Amino acid sequence: MNYLLSFLFCGFVCVVAQLIYEYTKLTPGHITCSFVVIGALLDLFHIYDRLIKIFHAGAMLPITSFGHSLMHGAMAMTKEYGVFGLAMGMFDLTAAGIASAILFAFLVAIFFKPKS
Amino acid sequence: MNIKKYNEIAEKNKPQKQVLKHTFNAFIVGGIIGMIGEFFLNFYQKIFSFSEKEATPIMLITLILIAAILTGLGIYDRLGDFAGAGSFIPITGFSNAMTSSALEARSEGLVTGIGANIFKLGGAVITFGIVASFIVGGLRYVITYFW
């Protein structure tokens, strides 16, 4: 059941993005950036947390989850440190993703050659 | 021949968009990536007896690693051409953006090439995520503070 829900939600987000890509002149860069911003907004009222509860990996994987995690980490930290918590907690939840993406990108760039 | 007339002629001959096919591909590939994520999520929960919260970052790291290797092998760009948004919206697309920028610059050296160019495409996502979170988070903080 979880697999099906993951499939449906992740597929649905991709379909929305694909339709934007088809009918506008926006590049993939524009679309991912706007999805991240949407994800950050959806942290309001814990909407995205609820989505993750329902769809599990299906809601964690789209890039909207990245915006949500940034926002969520920052807001969690404000409870302890006030407004400075925004900067201190920003990367709390996304650190693993960003750090590993940098590391793997670097290693792959060293050991592989671009194919065409 | 004025511009308006020309645009009319050009529109008339425009090649057909394959919206249906592309959207279907995006749905299938995006969905399959979601299922793979779900598989790893369950897998780590079982093997290491993690809670879902603990297993999440490890699942993301696994998918980022897979995408980086597929990029290096030259498979991910073919997948991207097939799937469109299905491959650039999941976190694997972020990994692909970083890896492809780094790979392209490898001939220019470690620092001036890979180091300087690694965020060429992926940097935009991080920048917008952070700026948006600061603005929205700041507003939320101020509102809850004075409420």
Add this chain to the structure above:
Amino acid sequence: MSSPISGSSFVFDNVYIQSVATTAGIVEYQGPLGHYFDKHYPDHYHHNVSYEQAEIEMLKDALLICLKNGKVKKEEIDFYFGGDLNNQLTACYYYANHLHRPFIGLYSACSTIGLALANASIMIENHNIHKAIACTVSHNATAERQFRYPLEYGIQRKETMTFTATGSVAVYLSNKPSSIRIESITLGKVIDYDQYDANDMGRAMAPAALDTYLQHMKDLKRDGTYYDLILTGDLSHYGKTIMKDLLKEENQKYNEYDDCGCLLYDVTQNVYQGGSGPVCNALVSFGYIYKMMLQGKYKRVLVLATGALLNPVMTNQKLSIPCVCHGYVLEVVV
């Protein structure tokens, strides 16, 4: 003697093609015209460490084959004319120091070969120089990097995209009679029809091709039926249908019209709308058409080399794309 200009066109009496050389990448070699090219490479690197250096290698091979076929030493050539797509004409100038003769770098994007031939022909016709080589080179990977995204970036290409051809072409011209000559050239104006889409070059360039076509016919008082074949540079399948409509709109008659971008590749090759790039038009006209002319299939061919003078920085600043088209006529000497 010296050819007077009429409008934007020159007519020449003694500019002859002595030899040509074409080298092609692997995708072009697998295309329908593959076996017409002098040399091809097994992969995109051509045994070099980077794509940029592979591009230099291709230019070197084309020039050396051309010099060998023309039985001339590289020091005997008076001037070299050429260009490519990269910043600061990388490939051309990084090889030019091996030539020991002046190298005149020209940039007009995909119409570079037209501009190079025009410059060389005018100088030869006026007896400023006797021997010249016009050359051009482009590589799919370096052009993608220059104008679009990293190679491995998984992005879905828009349906109007074209594929930059990989290869190099060198043409040796002199005033010594041979079997094929450059009969005339028409230099085009830069045209901007308010097209903004950098993924849609065919649409941006078609008005420039039409403008040069009409200018050529007006200057030389000819019509399309004078030529056995009219070729446009790299409008691709989409641009070709637009061009056909434009010609119909202007009531132009012609015998046969085709586009180099459509000829170079097979539809099954996953090249979207067809080929583009400076060598796309050069490979077809000097690899294929030139040989067909030697065999007697065509007598007179008008080639309209189109180029989109686009800069990715200005595209991001939302300016429209200026385009240009340079025409040249190849004629069999009777």
